[in-house]
Amino acid sequence: MQPIQLFDPASSTYTYIIFDETTRDAVIIDPVDEQVERDLAQLRQYGLKLLWTVETHAHADHITSAGLLAEHTGAQTAAPQGCGITTAALQLVHNQVLRFGGESMTALHTPGHTAGSMSFVWRDHVFTGDTLLINGCGRTDFQSGSAEAMYHSLTQVLFKLPDTTTVWPGHDYQGRTHSSIAAERMGNARVAGKSLEEFTAIMAGLHLPRPKRIDEAVPANLSSGIRHDADGVDAQAVRPATGYAGDVSAALAHSWWQSGEAVLVDVRTDAEREWVGFVPGAVALAWKQWPGMAMNPGFDDGLRAAVPAGKKVVLLCRSGVRSVAAAKRATELGLEAYNILEGFEGDPDANAQRGKKGGWRLQGLPWRQG
Template identity: 40%
Template sequence: MIFRQLFDPASSTYSYLMASRRGGEALIIDPVLEKVDRYLQLILELDLKLVKAVDTHLHADHITGLGALRDKTHCTTVMGEQTKADVVSMRLSDNDKLTIEGLSLDVIYTPGHTDDSYSFVLPDRVFTGDTLLIRGTGRTDFQNGDPRAQFESIFGRLLKLPDTTLVYPAHDYKGDTVSTIGEEKAFNPRLQVRSADEYADLMNNLKLSNPKMMDVAVPANMKIGMDHHDVDSRGWSLSVRQVFDLMGRPDVTLIDLREDSERQRHGVIPTSLHFPYPALAESIGAGGVLHELGVSTTKRLVFYCAFGERSAMAVQAAHDAGIASACHMEGGIDAWKKANGPVTH
């Protein structure tokens, strides 16, 4: 496995780039906006293709790199389903899988630092965000933090992992880079408590000042949705009602870009075909199935995804590939279901 731990000294943030092999798909966890060019250079040097950019939670001490990485690489942005961010391409929930080619991370909902905090687990390591730090834990006094929820996230979930599990947090302010679950059980001073009440009392009396970037970072990180102006102005966007009116026509094909786990949880629009977004380039290129559908048969291709992010990027790519009939459904299946559009499971 290719694995890189990257550091932003201004915010003391760790970001993690990983892939199963050279030339393969990659994901990055907790990227920082100011370091995006560095990430892209490293991705180029390692011959990787960034397909997912993930935030463990809505950060208050730096501006996320999710939006910039999406705009520059067309990757999928990922956060937990509780996030207050306006639009991310994919939203995960507890016990989901975060997957790329050759790698699958278990998804654990670990609220407490914030109400949208998640951790991601590989067989030998866990990425804990700000829930569990090295010899510390994330503060719980803003962004709907809850010390009792954090106690359960740590003691009920994270500390149940094997003692040898490597702990990779989102921040460290002392220069430590990695720990283990066993070390934190033994030496983390905030974990030497006997009850949730004792932990809550400890966390409620830290009397910490707010992060320096909080007033800037939180609003910025809530507004990371894609600007669809170019897609809309070119007439490549359809409303849910327009798509509903097109259903059943023989010259129209709906293309679902979501992953299997999303389809299983949220259902699919009847008669739609499944072409997962990470594999789209092959399908729309010359000789690909969607290229043949859109060019040789002149079918109108209507892309949709979860919230309209991946489909907006897909329609741009399809037109670049010469599929002039491609368009996408605004708002994705989220908007479709809110409008009571038919869904099958």
């Protein structure tokens, strides 16, 4: 049994529909907003009941139709837990099984293109999103991407699947439709026979242009493709501040970080991160200051090394106090620095009174226990 493969020419994105032939329960993987009418027509034509929309990651080049499909069909939305797609009803973790009728699909965490990216195994097929592409792989230069993580996901996770597994990629820019684990393990130009060092050098040398729609697509995809409501618009605004570039919500900081516009620096101590939780992929650079201490050389050097020219820096602490001091120091060092309002923890009581959620964790952005 084969998946239904659908193509969006504007973004070269593949969308897949798989289903149980008896119950007609279906799953759609990586649907594209411009193609929602086409996909609804496919579901009608095959007589399918859509149970789940599933994302492989928060896309930078197109907007998902997951939210639209959920409204039209009553499907539920699922997305990898590490992608910060806070509106998804089901936050998928590694090895989680999604059932539809008598069929099932298993999520594999395959970071590299983004930190949260996942692939999905169904029967002898694997949907690899932008992790493994045909004779290539997803880029690793933005959105918390990592060439090291990509190398591990390719060689230690995907290439360990049976050789006969059919590979269905998230994109192909040359009209190819599918491949196999054997063909990619033995012949993939970026990774086959390459050491980690060779692979990271290849990835660092790609110099691909920024996706044209990244600034619009990433924030929209973090809410299943449904644009922000009035409250959300407010959360997208930069509030002016004195001594640094401004205050931003955790949600806005997260979308800048995901799109590669900003570096996220966590100024809490290692002990705090271990106790309370950390943000995977954030630069850890403790802000230590006590009365009479004028200079913080470790912090200055660390910040200079972490923030490339032309990028913003967004600073995170526990409650939004130390991050203000750190943002002022970063500004003195010549950086465009922003403070994340209410920090990692937010203030549950104050926010409950205002009927709002503040801070990284209360807004449901990705984090892990230390």
